[in-house]
Amino acid sequence: MSGPLLIEDRGTHVLATLDRPEKRNAIDQDLIDALHALCAELEQVPRTLVLRGAGSSFAAGADIAQLRERRAADARAGINTHAFTRVAELPMPVIAALDGFALGGGAELAYAADIRVGTPALRMGNPETGLGIIAAAGASWRLRELVGTPLATEMLLTGRVLSGDEAYAAGLITQLHDTGAEAFTAAEAIAARIAKLDPEATRASKRVLRAPASAHPEIDLAEQAILFESPEKMRRMTEFLERKKTS
Structure with missing residues:
Protein backbone atom coordinates (compact mmCIF):
# COMPACT_ATOMS: atom_id res chain seq x y z
CA MET A 1 0.00 0.00 0.00
CA SER A 2 1.45 3.38 -1.00
CA GLY A 3 0.77 6.69 0.66
CA PRO A 4 1.71 8.19 4.02
CA LEU A 5 1.58 4.78 5.71
CA LEU A 6 3.36 1.83 4.09
CA ILE A 7 1.89 -1.53 5.11
CA GLU A 8 3.79 -4.82 4.83
CA ASP A 9 2.84 -8.34 5.85
CA ARG A 10 5.96 -9.65 7.59
CA GLY A 11 4.52 -13.07 8.45
CA THR A 12 4.69 -12.87 12.23
CA HIS A 13 3.27 -9.34 12.22
CA VAL A 14 2.13 -6.37 10.17
CA LEU A 15 4.65 -3.57 9.69
CA ALA A 16 3.38 -0.01 9.27
CA THR A 17 5.92 2.65 8.32
CA LEU A 18 5.03 6.32 8.65
CA ASP A 19 6.29 7.50 5.29
CA ARG A 20 6.62 11.27 5.12
CA PRO A 21 10.38 11.52 5.70
CA GLU A 22 10.58 14.93 4.04
CA LYS A 23 8.29 16.18 6.85
CA ARG A 24 9.92 14.00 9.52
CA ASN A 25 6.73 11.93 9.32
CA ALA A 26 4.54 14.71 10.68
CA ILE A 27 1.04 13.38 11.24
CA ASP A 28 -1.47 14.87 8.82
CA GLN A 29 -5.07 14.02 7.97
CA ASP A 30 -4.06 11.53 5.26
CA LEU A 31 -1.93 9.61 7.74
CA ILE A 32 -4.76 9.61 10.28
CA ASP A 33 -7.12 8.25 7.62
CA ALA A 34 -4.58 5.55 6.77
CA LEU A 35 -4.28 4.58 10.44
CA HIS A 36 -8.06 4.20 10.65
CA ALA A 37 -8.05 1.98 7.56
CA LEU A 38 -5.27 -0.18 9.00
CA CYS A 39 -7.06 -0.48 12.34
CA ALA A 40 -10.24 -1.57 10.57
CA GLU A 41 -8.28 -4.46 9.02
CA LEU A 42 -6.54 -5.46 12.26
CA GLU A 43 -9.81 -5.36 14.19
CA GLN A 44 -11.27 -7.89 11.75
CA VAL A 45 -8.14 -10.08 11.43
CA PRO A 46 -6.07 -9.49 14.58
CA ARG A 47 -2.29 -9.34 14.04
CA THR A 48 0.59 -7.90 16.03
CA LEU A 49 1.49 -4.46 14.67
CA VAL A 50 4.98 -2.91 14.48
CA LEU A 51 5.10 0.86 13.93
CA ARG A 52 8.17 2.77 12.74
CA GLY A 53 9.03 5.98 10.93
CA ALA A 54 10.79 6.30 7.59
CA GLY A 55 14.14 8.08 7.66
CA SER A 56 15.72 9.26 10.88
CA SER A 57 12.61 10.06 12.94
CA PHE A 58 9.48 8.31 14.16
CA ALA A 59 7.20 11.36 13.91
CA ALA A 60 8.13 14.96 14.67
CA GLY A 61 4.56 15.84 15.64
CA ALA A 62 1.33 16.86 13.99
CA ASP A 63 1.41 18.72 10.69
CA ILE A 64 1.50 22.31 11.99
CA ALA A 65 0.22 23.79 8.74
CA LEU A 98 11.44 4.83 17.97
CA ASP A 99 14.36 6.88 16.70
CA GLY A 100 15.00 10.57 16.27
CA PHE A 101 12.01 12.80 16.97
CA ALA A 102 8.85 11.43 18.58
CA LEU A 103 7.24 14.71 19.55
CA GLY A 104 3.73 16.00 20.08
CA GLY A 105 1.30 13.82 18.17
CA GLY A 106 4.17 11.50 17.29
CA ALA A 107 4.84 10.92 20.98
CA GLU A 108 1.14 10.40 21.63
CA LEU A 109 0.97 7.75 18.90
CA ALA A 110 3.96 6.04 20.53
CA TYR A 111 2.27 6.21 23.96
CA ALA A 112 -0.65 4.28 22.43
CA ALA A 113 1.63 1.32 21.69
CA ASP A 114 1.90 -1.55 24.16
CA ILE A 115 5.69 -1.86 23.87
CA ARG A 116 8.23 0.79 22.88
CA VAL A 117 11.90 0.34 22.01
CA GLY A 118 14.25 3.15 21.08
CA THR A 119 17.72 4.61 20.62
CA PRO A 120 19.92 7.18 22.40
CA ALA A 121 19.10 9.57 19.54
CA LEU A 122 15.42 9.50 20.47
CA ARG A 123 13.88 12.81 21.53
CA MET A 124 10.45 12.24 23.02
CA GLY A 125 7.99 14.62 24.61
CA ASN A 126 5.14 17.07 24.24
CA PRO A 127 6.08 20.70 23.58
CA GLU A 128 2.52 21.64 22.58
CA THR A 129 2.14 24.50 25.09
CA GLY A 130 4.87 26.35 23.19
CA LEU A 131 2.49 26.36 20.22
CA GLY A 132 -0.48 27.58 22.22
CA ILE A 133 -2.28 24.23 22.61
CA ILE A 134 -2.21 21.21 24.93
CA ALA A 135 -1.28 17.59 24.31
CA ALA A 136 -4.87 16.43 23.94
CA ALA A 137 -4.49 13.16 22.00
CA GLY A 138 -3.61 10.92 24.92
CA ALA A 139 -0.57 12.38 26.67
CA SER A 140 -2.50 13.78 29.64
CA TRP A 141 -3.58 10.30 30.73
CA ARG A 142 -1.32 7.77 28.99
CA LEU A 143 1.95 9.47 29.87
CA ARG A 144 1.01 9.61 33.55
CA GLU A 145 0.29 5.87 33.51
CA LEU A 146 3.60 5.18 31.76
CA VAL A 147 6.07 7.32 33.75
CA GLY A 148 4.14 8.42 36.83
CA THR A 149 2.52 11.72 37.76
CA PRO A 150 5.63 13.72 38.75
CA LEU A 151 7.57 13.23 35.51
CA ALA A 152 4.46 13.45 33.33
CA THR A 153 3.54 16.71 35.03
CA GLU A 154 6.98 18.20 34.43
CA MET A 155 6.98 17.10 30.78
CA LEU A 156 3.51 18.42 30.02
CA LEU A 157 3.81 21.71 31.94
CA THR A 158 7.34 22.62 30.86
CA GLY A 159 7.59 20.99 27.43
CA ARG A 160 10.56 18.91 28.60
CA VAL A 161 11.75 16.51 25.92
CA LEU A 162 13.43 13.27 27.05
CA SER A 163 16.51 11.82 25.42
CA GLY A 164 16.54 8.12 24.63
CA ASP A 165 18.59 7.43 27.76
CA GLU A 166 16.13 9.40 29.89
CA ALA A 167 13.15 7.66 28.30
CA TYR A 168 14.74 4.28 29.03
CA ALA A 169 15.50 5.23 32.65
CA ALA A 170 11.88 6.36 33.07
CA GLY A 171 10.50 3.11 31.62
CA LEU A 172 8.92 4.94 28.70
CA ILE A 173 10.88 2.62 26.43
CA THR A 174 11.85 -0.87 27.59
CA GLN A 175 14.86 -1.47 25.34
CA LEU A 176 17.63 0.88 24.22
CA HIS A 177 19.59 0.09 21.04
CA ASP A 178 22.45 1.93 19.37
CA THR A 179 20.77 2.62 16.03
CA GLY A 180 17.33 2.88 14.50
CA ALA A 181 18.01 -0.25 12.47
CA GLU A 182 18.85 -2.19 15.64
CA ALA A 183 15.75 -0.89 17.41
CA PHE A 184 13.61 -1.97 14.47
CA THR A 185 15.23 -5.43 14.48
CA ALA A 186 14.49 -5.69 18.20
CA ALA A 187 10.86 -4.69 17.64
CA GLU A 188 10.49 -7.40 15.00
CA ALA A 189 12.12 -9.92 17.34
CA ILE A 190 9.50 -9.09 19.96
CA ALA A 191 6.77 -9.62 17.37
CA ALA A 192 8.30 -12.97 16.39
CA ARG A 193 8.33 -14.04 20.03
CA ILE A 194 4.67 -13.08 20.42
CA ALA A 195 3.83 -15.10 17.30
CA LYS A 196 4.98 -18.29 19.07
CA LEU A 197 2.46 -17.78 21.86
CA ASP A 198 -1.24 -18.58 21.93
CA PRO A 199 -2.94 -15.59 20.24
CA GLU A 200 -6.12 -15.99 22.29
CA ALA A 201 -4.12 -15.90 25.54
CA THR A 202 -2.20 -12.88 24.25
CA ARG A 203 -5.41 -11.06 23.38
CA ALA A 204 -6.88 -11.92 26.80
CA SER A 205 -3.71 -10.65 28.50
CA LYS A 206 -4.01 -7.34 26.67
CA ARG A 207 -7.66 -6.98 27.65
CA VAL A 208 -6.80 -7.65 31.29
CA LEU A 209 -3.83 -5.27 31.26
CA ARG A 210 -5.95 -2.45 29.85
CA ALA A 211 -8.89 -2.98 32.21
CA PRO A 212 -9.42 -0.41 34.99
CA ALA A 213 -8.36 -1.33 38.50
CA SER A 214 -12.00 -1.67 39.55
CA ALA A 215 -12.43 -4.57 37.08
CA HIS A 216 -9.89 -6.80 38.85
CA PRO A 217 -9.82 -9.62 39.80
CA GLU A 218 -13.16 -10.45 38.19
CA ILE A 219 -11.97 -9.81 34.64
CA ASP A 220 -8.86 -11.95 35.21
CA LEU A 221 -10.94 -14.88 36.42
CA ALA A 222 -13.48 -14.53 33.60
CA GLU A 223 -10.75 -14.52 30.94
CA GLN A 224 -8.97 -17.43 32.58
CA ALA A 225 -12.20 -19.44 32.72
CA ILE A 226 -12.54 -19.14 28.94
CA LEU A 227 -8.93 -20.12 28.35
CA PHE A 228 -9.16 -23.09 30.72
CA GLU A 229 -11.74 -24.60 28.36
CA SER A 230 -9.77 -23.94 25.15
CA PRO A 231 -8.34 -26.80 23.05
CA GLU A 232 -5.18 -24.76 22.57
CA LYS A 233 -4.52 -24.69 26.31
CA MET A 234 -4.88 -28.47 26.43
CA ARG A 235 -2.62 -28.95 23.41
CA ARG A 236 0.13 -26.66 24.66
CA MET A 237 0.14 -28.05 28.17
CA THR A 238 0.15 -31.63 26.88
CA GLU A 239 3.12 -30.84 24.64
CA PHE A 240 4.92 -29.24 27.58
CA LEU A 241 4.41 -32.31 29.78
CA GLU A 242 5.52 -34.66 27.01
CA ARG A 243 8.69 -32.66 26.43
CA LYS A 244 9.39 -32.75 30.13
CA LYS A 245 9.13 -36.54 30.13
CA THR A 246 11.73 -36.89 27.39
CA SER A 247 14.16 -34.27 28.66
Whole structure:
Protein backbone atom coordinates (compact mmCIF):
# COMPACT_ATOMS: atom_id res chain seq x y z
CA MET A 1 0.00 0.00 0.00
CA SER A 2 1.45 3.38 -1.00
CA GLY A 3 0.77 6.69 0.66
CA PRO A 4 1.71 8.19 4.02
CA LEU A 5 1.58 4.78 5.71
CA LEU A 6 3.36 1.83 4.09
CA ILE A 7 1.89 -1.53 5.11
CA GLU A 8 3.79 -4.82 4.83
CA ASP A 9 2.84 -8.34 5.85
CA ARG A 10 5.96 -9.65 7.59
CA GLY A 11 4.52 -13.07 8.45
CA THR A 12 4.69 -12.87 12.23
CA HIS A 13 3.27 -9.34 12.22
CA VAL A 14 2.13 -6.37 10.17
CA LEU A 15 4.65 -3.57 9.69
CA ALA A 16 3.38 -0.01 9.27
CA THR A 17 5.92 2.65 8.32
CA LEU A 18 5.03 6.32 8.65
CA ASP A 19 6.29 7.50 5.29
CA ARG A 20 6.62 11.27 5.12
CA PRO A 21 10.38 11.52 5.70
CA GLU A 22 10.58 14.93 4.04
CA LYS A 23 8.29 16.18 6.85
CA ARG A 24 9.92 14.00 9.52
CA ASN A 25 6.73 11.93 9.32
CA ALA A 26 4.54 14.71 10.68
CA ILE A 27 1.04 13.38 11.24
CA ASP A 28 -1.47 14.87 8.82
CA GLN A 29 -5.07 14.02 7.97
CA ASP A 30 -4.06 11.53 5.26
CA LEU A 31 -1.93 9.61 7.74
CA ILE A 32 -4.76 9.61 10.28
CA ASP A 33 -7.12 8.25 7.62
CA ALA A 34 -4.58 5.55 6.77
CA LEU A 35 -4.28 4.58 10.44
CA HIS A 36 -8.06 4.20 10.65
CA ALA A 37 -8.05 1.98 7.56
CA LEU A 38 -5.27 -0.18 9.00
CA CYS A 39 -7.06 -0.48 12.34
CA ALA A 40 -10.24 -1.57 10.57
CA GLU A 41 -8.28 -4.46 9.02
CA LEU A 42 -6.54 -5.46 12.26
CA GLU A 43 -9.81 -5.36 14.19
CA GLN A 44 -11.27 -7.89 11.75
CA VAL A 45 -8.14 -10.08 11.43
CA PRO A 46 -6.07 -9.49 14.58
CA ARG A 47 -2.29 -9.34 14.04
CA THR A 48 0.59 -7.90 16.03
CA LEU A 49 1.49 -4.46 14.67
CA VAL A 50 4.98 -2.91 14.48
CA LEU A 51 5.10 0.86 13.93
CA ARG A 52 8.17 2.77 12.74
CA GLY A 53 9.03 5.98 10.93
CA ALA A 54 10.79 6.30 7.59
CA GLY A 55 14.14 8.08 7.66
CA SER A 56 15.72 9.26 10.88
CA SER A 57 12.61 10.06 12.94
CA PHE A 58 9.48 8.31 14.16
CA ALA A 59 7.20 11.36 13.91
CA ALA A 60 8.13 14.96 14.67
CA GLY A 61 4.56 15.84 15.64
CA ALA A 62 1.33 16.86 13.99
CA ASP A 63 1.41 18.72 10.69
CA ILE A 64 1.50 22.31 11.99
CA ALA A 65 0.22 23.79 8.74
CA GLN A 66 -2.97 21.74 9.09
CA LEU A 67 -3.13 22.15 12.87
CA ARG A 68 -3.00 25.95 12.61
CA GLU A 69 -6.21 25.97 10.58
CA ARG A 70 -8.22 23.80 12.97
CA ARG A 71 -10.82 25.39 15.17
CA ALA A 72 -12.93 24.49 18.21
CA ALA A 73 -15.13 22.02 16.34
CA ASP A 74 -12.02 20.19 15.12
CA ALA A 75 -10.69 19.96 18.67
CA ARG A 76 -13.97 18.50 19.91
CA ALA A 77 -13.95 16.01 17.03
CA GLY A 78 -10.76 14.48 18.44
CA ILE A 79 -9.17 13.82 15.05
CA ASN A 80 -5.90 12.41 16.38
CA THR A 81 -7.36 11.24 19.69
CA HIS A 82 -9.77 8.76 18.13
CA ALA A 83 -7.15 7.33 15.78
CA PHE A 84 -4.61 6.81 18.57
CA THR A 85 -7.26 5.30 20.85
CA ARG A 86 -8.13 2.87 18.09
CA VAL A 87 -4.45 1.89 17.82
CA ALA A 88 -4.25 1.39 21.59
CA GLU A 89 -7.36 -0.80 21.59
CA LEU A 90 -6.27 -3.16 18.80
CA PRO A 91 -6.75 -6.78 19.89
CA MET A 92 -3.11 -7.83 19.48
CA PRO A 93 0.03 -6.05 20.74
CA VAL A 94 1.35 -2.87 19.13
CA ILE A 95 5.12 -2.34 19.18
CA ALA A 96 6.74 1.02 18.35
CA ALA A 97 10.35 1.28 17.14
CA LEU A 98 11.44 4.83 17.97
CA ASP A 99 14.36 6.88 16.70
CA GLY A 100 15.00 10.57 16.27
CA PHE A 101 12.01 12.80 16.97
CA ALA A 102 8.85 11.43 18.58
CA LEU A 103 7.24 14.71 19.55
CA GLY A 104 3.73 16.00 20.08
CA GLY A 105 1.30 13.82 18.17
CA GLY A 106 4.17 11.50 17.29
CA ALA A 107 4.84 10.92 20.98
CA GLU A 108 1.14 10.40 21.63
CA LEU A 109 0.97 7.75 18.90
CA ALA A 110 3.96 6.04 20.53
CA TYR A 111 2.27 6.21 23.96
CA ALA A 112 -0.65 4.28 22.43
CA ALA A 113 1.63 1.32 21.69
CA ASP A 114 1.90 -1.55 24.16
CA ILE A 115 5.69 -1.86 23.87
CA ARG A 116 8.23 0.79 22.88
CA VAL A 117 11.90 0.34 22.01
CA GLY A 118 14.25 3.15 21.08
CA THR A 119 17.72 4.61 20.62
CA PRO A 120 19.92 7.18 22.40
CA ALA A 121 19.10 9.57 19.54
CA LEU A 122 15.42 9.50 20.47
CA ARG A 123 13.88 12.81 21.53
CA MET A 124 10.45 12.24 23.02
CA GLY A 125 7.99 14.62 24.61
CA ASN A 126 5.14 17.07 24.24
CA PRO A 127 6.08 20.70 23.58
CA GLU A 128 2.52 21.64 22.58
CA THR A 129 2.14 24.50 25.09
CA GLY A 130 4.87 26.35 23.19
CA LEU A 131 2.49 26.36 20.22
CA GLY A 132 -0.48 27.58 22.22
CA ILE A 133 -2.28 24.23 22.61
CA ILE A 134 -2.21 21.21 24.93
CA ALA A 135 -1.28 17.59 24.31
CA ALA A 136 -4.87 16.43 23.94
CA ALA A 137 -4.49 13.16 22.00
CA GLY A 138 -3.61 10.92 24.92
CA ALA A 139 -0.57 12.38 26.67
CA SER A 140 -2.50 13.78 29.64
CA TRP A 141 -3.58 10.30 30.73
CA ARG A 142 -1.32 7.77 28.99
CA LEU A 143 1.95 9.47 29.87
CA ARG A 144 1.01 9.61 33.55
CA GLU A 145 0.29 5.87 33.51
CA LEU A 146 3.60 5.18 31.76
CA VAL A 147 6.07 7.32 33.75
CA GLY A 148 4.14 8.42 36.83
CA THR A 149 2.52 11.72 37.76
CA PRO A 150 5.63 13.72 38.75
CA LEU A 151 7.57 13.23 35.51
CA ALA A 152 4.46 13.45 33.33
CA THR A 153 3.54 16.71 35.03
CA GLU A 154 6.98 18.20 34.43
CA MET A 155 6.98 17.10 30.78
CA LEU A 156 3.51 18.42 30.02
CA LEU A 157 3.81 21.71 31.94
CA THR A 158 7.34 22.62 30.86
CA GLY A 159 7.59 20.99 27.43
CA ARG A 160 10.56 18.91 28.60
CA VAL A 161 11.75 16.51 25.92
CA LEU A 162 13.43 13.27 27.05
CA SER A 163 16.51 11.82 25.42
CA GLY A 164 16.54 8.12 24.63
CA ASP A 165 18.59 7.43 27.76
CA GLU A 166 16.13 9.40 29.89
CA ALA A 167 13.15 7.66 28.30
CA TYR A 168 14.74 4.28 29.03
CA ALA A 169 15.50 5.23 32.65
CA ALA A 170 11.88 6.36 33.07
CA GLY A 171 10.50 3.11 31.62
CA LEU A 172 8.92 4.94 28.70
CA ILE A 173 10.88 2.62 26.43
CA THR A 174 11.85 -0.87 27.59
CA GLN A 175 14.86 -1.47 25.34
CA LEU A 176 17.63 0.88 24.22
CA HIS A 177 19.59 0.09 21.04
CA ASP A 178 22.45 1.93 19.37
CA THR A 179 20.77 2.62 16.03
CA GLY A 180 17.33 2.88 14.50
CA ALA A 181 18.01 -0.25 12.47
CA GLU A 182 18.85 -2.19 15.64
CA ALA A 183 15.75 -0.89 17.41
CA PHE A 184 13.61 -1.97 14.47
CA THR A 185 15.23 -5.43 14.48
CA ALA A 186 14.49 -5.69 18.20
CA ALA A 187 10.86 -4.69 17.64
CA GLU A 188 10.49 -7.40 15.00
CA ALA A 189 12.12 -9.92 17.34
CA ILE A 190 9.50 -9.09 19.96
CA ALA A 191 6.77 -9.62 17.37
CA ALA A 192 8.30 -12.97 16.39
CA ARG A 193 8.33 -14.04 20.03
CA ILE A 194 4.67 -13.08 20.42
CA ALA A 195 3.83 -15.10 17.30
CA LYS A 196 4.98 -18.29 19.07
CA LEU A 197 2.46 -17.78 21.86
CA ASP A 198 -1.24 -18.58 21.93
CA PRO A 199 -2.94 -15.59 20.24
CA GLU A 200 -6.12 -15.99 22.29
CA ALA A 201 -4.12 -15.90 25.54
CA THR A 202 -2.20 -12.88 24.25
CA ARG A 203 -5.41 -11.06 23.38
CA ALA A 204 -6.88 -11.92 26.80
CA SER A 205 -3.71 -10.65 28.50
CA LYS A 206 -4.01 -7.34 26.67
CA ARG A 207 -7.66 -6.98 27.65
CA VAL A 208 -6.80 -7.65 31.29
CA LEU A 209 -3.83 -5.27 31.26
CA ARG A 210 -5.95 -2.45 29.85
CA ALA A 211 -8.89 -2.98 32.21
CA PRO A 212 -9.42 -0.41 34.99
CA ALA A 213 -8.36 -1.33 38.50
CA SER A 214 -12.00 -1.67 39.55
CA ALA A 215 -12.43 -4.57 37.08
CA HIS A 216 -9.89 -6.80 38.85
CA PRO A 217 -9.82 -9.62 39.80
CA GLU A 218 -13.16 -10.45 38.19
CA ILE A 219 -11.97 -9.81 34.64
CA ASP A 220 -8.86 -11.95 35.21
CA LEU A 221 -10.94 -14.88 36.42
CA ALA A 222 -13.48 -14.53 33.60
CA GLU A 223 -10.75 -14.52 30.94
CA GLN A 224 -8.97 -17.43 32.58
CA ALA A 225 -12.20 -19.44 32.72
CA ILE A 226 -12.54 -19.14 28.94
CA LEU A 227 -8.93 -20.12 28.35
CA PHE A 228 -9.16 -23.09 30.72
CA GLU A 229 -11.74 -24.60 28.36
CA SER A 230 -9.77 -23.94 25.15
CA PRO A 231 -8.34 -26.80 23.05
CA GLU A 232 -5.18 -24.76 22.57
CA LYS A 233 -4.52 -24.69 26.31
CA MET A 234 -4.88 -28.47 26.43
CA ARG A 235 -2.62 -28.95 23.41
CA ARG A 236 0.13 -26.66 24.66
CA MET A 237 0.14 -28.05 28.17
CA THR A 238 0.15 -31.63 26.88
CA GLU A 239 3.12 -30.84 24.64
CA PHE A 240 4.92 -29.24 27.58
CA LEU A 241 4.41 -32.31 29.78
CA GLU A 242 5.52 -34.66 27.01
CA ARG A 243 8.69 -32.66 26.43
CA LYS A 244 9.39 -32.75 30.13
CA LYS A 245 9.13 -36.54 30.13
CA THR A 246 11.73 -36.89 27.39
CA SER A 247 14.16 -34.27 28.66
